[in-house]
Amino acid sequence: MLSPRTNRIGRRSMETRTRSSAHRDKGRSPRMGRFPDGDWASIPVDLGRLLVAARSSAGLSQEGLAAVSEVSRVTIAKIESGRTDPQLSTVYRLAAGLGVDLGALLPADPRPRKPGEK
Template sequence: MDEPAKSASPTAVGARIRALRTERGLSLSRLAADAGIGKATLSGLEAGTRNARLETLYAVAAQLGVPLGALLAGPGSSDPAPSVAGDAVTGTLLRSFADPGMTTELYRLDVRPGAVQSSPAHPRGTAEHLLVFRGTLRVGPPGAEVEVAAGGFVALATDRPHTYAAVGDEPVEAALVIRQPT
């Protein structure tokens, strides 16, 4: 797991955001307001002149009603695995599966020590399954987090806000499966 992740192309991410926004008949101003981000930020994302952070992409994906992976890679993409970084987490999309009524995404997760990653509530019925390979991860809704050590597994309903943090000074490496109703 030591290979560097390739950041998602800002131009490709921007084009996907613009296409999804247009399909839904949303103005740039409306999507920015609904996602709680600045209009200039969204405009920069769509133009491909701004790198998106994990927190921003989750906010936009939630308002567009799509899984995060829909912004990182197009349908059937054979591009190298795209990654996106947040305050504490770098997530690399490895695979996305679409079944009737459900999308399943597989991510490599790298959690840096010393910071907390806050994740907004995902759509109702969304669940995350984490398998920790290295380090110890504290994850869950604020005030009800659990610790998962290397070799451990946890499944969480993530249709409410939740956090990720490495425990101690060791980075965490994990696999994350997100199952989201479509």
């Protein structure tokens, strides 16, 4: 017997998928492709560049970094190419695996500062 939420081949209907994704994204931080316009959109790309530089200076391949940081090589490749916005815990594990401070992998604050603001 078919469930009312699936079509004949067992996949969720478009209505259910749309509703589910809207519910899933509610209240969460923006992910790749959903950053507001402006400098915030460059954060995943900047993070990727910093990760490549740190990994290269440590003399590690993506596979080597994956082994020491317990983050998958695929995830590392996605971060380095700017295709994903990783969780802070992932960036922390990468920094620990590289033996660098967490701040070394985080891009500078892209928001413009007002004069006199720290």
